[in-house]
Structures are given as structure tokens and as C-alpha cells.
Amino acid sequence: MSGGVASFAHVGGGIAGVLLCVLLHVKRDTAEVSEARAVHAESKDLGNMPFYALESMLQAEPENTELIRAIIGPAARQGKQYVALEAIAKLGPSLIVKDPYLVYSYLIDMNGDNKIYQSVHLLRLAGQFEQAGEHDRAINVYKMIADTRPTDMEAENALYRMAYCYWTAYKHREFSGACLAQLQKRFPRGQMMPFAVSLWKQIAGSG
Numbered sequence: 001m002s003g004g005v006a007s008f009a010h011v012g013g014g015i016a017g018v019l020l021c022v023l024l025h026v027k028r029d030t031a032e033v034s035e036a037r038a039v040h041a042e043s044k045d046l047g048n049m050p051f052y053a054l055e056s057m058l059q060a061e062p063e064n065t066e067l068i069r070a071i072i073g074p075a076a077r078q079g080k081q082y083v084a085l086e087a088i089a090k091l092g093p094s095l096i097v098k099d100p101y102l103v104y105s106y107l108i109d110m111n112g113d114n115k116i117y118q119s120v121h122l123l124r125l126a127g128q129f130e131q132a133g134e135h136d137r138a139i140n141v142y143k144m145i146a147d148t149r150p151t152d153m154e155a156e157n158a159l160y161r162m163a164y165c166y167w168t169a170y171k172h173r174e175f176s177g178a179c180l181a182q183l184q185k186r187f188p189r190g191q192m193m194p195f196a197v198s199l200w201k202q203i204a205g206s207g
Contacts, residue, residue, distance in 0.1 A: 046070035051078050058087055065091075065099045072110070085112050093121045100128050108140055119145055119154035130161065135169040146179075150186065159183040160192040163199060173203055 046054065046066060051074035058067045072084045088095065088106045096103050096117075103125060106112040114122065126141035138161070145158035163179035166172040180196050187193065 049074075051075060051080070055083060058083075062087060062090060065095070065102055069102060072105070081110065085110060088112065089116050093117055096121055096125050096128070100125055104129070104137055104141070107144065108137075114144060114148055119149045119152040122149075123154045123157060126158065126161065130165060135165045139165050146182070156183060156187040156190045156192050159186070160196055160199075163196070167199065167203055171206075173206075176203060 047070055049070065051071065054067060054071040054074060058064065058071060061067055068084060068087045071087070072081075075081050075084045085106065088102065089112065091098075093116075103117075107114055117125075122141055122145050126138045126145070129135075129141065130138035142158040142162040142165070145152070146155045146162065149155050159179050159182050163176045163183070166176035166179065176199070180200055183190070183192060183196050
């Protein structure tokens with residue numbers, strides 16, 4: 001192959017490679033991300049990495065829930081809890097299915113903005129915990145719905161499920177009764193009232 005043709009082929013191949021990268025949205029790591037990955041390679045444990053390194057990696061991998069979990073503690077110690085809060089908020093309701101415990105930590109432990117979730121999303125989250133036998137977590141989320149969305153249809157369901165959890169999991173007559181009383185007061189003709197009356201009878205008949 002002649003020199004001119006070889007040079008043309010070399011240049012053409014380079015251009016094709018660049019175009020392919022653009023089309024496939026291939027991104028090269030920044031210096032900060034490369035350094036952070038090097039730190040991770042050395043430590044082998046996200047929990048041992050400094051905040052700046054975790055933050056750089058999180059910017060490159062915003063959907064990596066392991067990184068989000070790892071950065072929560074260091075961010076709080078640096079007075080930058082907003083970094084973790086914003087990372088979780090950006091993932092939206094889809095995170096409820098992917099990592100319900102991280103969403104719970106965001107809402108309850110970190111006092112995150114529950115308004116980024118619709119009532120139905122929160123009800124689904126609480127239901128997941130209830131089905132898994134995590135009744136304390138379920139009750140906390142049901143209570144959040146009832147307290148922050150008092151007139152929503154889901155609040156009626158939340159009050160009933162909270163009463164049900166208190167009774168079936170802990171046999172706590174007082175707390176269960178208080179939830180049922182709230183349900184009757186807020187939603188006297190609601191769809192859950194027949195179930196509430198049935199639970200009342202079950203509690204009263206227990207002696």
C-alpha cells in the first residue's frame with residue numbers, strides 16, 4: 001500500500017473511531033474520576049474511601065446505589081448531606097423497587113423530601129416492608145402517608161394497614177384502636193370502613 005493511501009486509511013480509521021464513540025455515547029473518565037477509581041482499586045472497599053473520591057465516582061455513576069450508600073456517612077460528616085439526598089432524589093420512584101431500604105433511609109433516617117413520591121408510591125413501599133415482615137418500617141411509612149397526605153385516598157388505606165400491623169404483629173390494642181378511630185373520623189364512608197369494623201370486632205373479641 002502506498003504512503004498516501006496508508007495515511008488516508010489511518011486518518012479515516014481515527015475519524016471512524018471518534019464517530020463511533022459519539023454514537024455510542026462513550027465517555028472518558030475525567031482526571032478526578034480516574035483518581036477516584038485508582039483509590040478504590042487500592043482500598044478494595046467503598047467504605048474506606050474519602051468523600052471527594054466517592055463524590056467524583058458518583059458523578060460518573062449516578063445510578064450506582066452502592067456508591068450512594070457509601071457516601072451517606074462521609075457526606076454527613078463533611079456537612080454535605082445534600083449530596084446523598086440529591087443523588088437519591090434524582091433516581092425517583094423507580095428506586096422503591098430497586099432498593100426500598102435506601103428509600104426508607106432517605107425518608108426516615110435522613111428526613112428527605114417525601115414530596116418527590118406520590119402517595120401510591122409510598123403505599124407500595126410500606127406494603128413491601130409489611131410483606132417482608134418488617135412491620136416497624138411499614139408502620140413508619142404508613143404513618144408518614146397518614147400524617148403528610150391526610151386527605152388522600154391512600155391515607156385511608158395507610159391508617160387501616162397501620163392498625164392491622166399494630167394488632168397482628170404486636171397485639172397492641174391501644175395503637176391499633178387509635179388508627180381505626182382516625183380512619184373512622186377522616187373517612188366515615190370510605191372503602192376501608194368495612195375492614196376497619198371487622199378488625200374492631202376482632203380486637204374487642206380478643207378479651
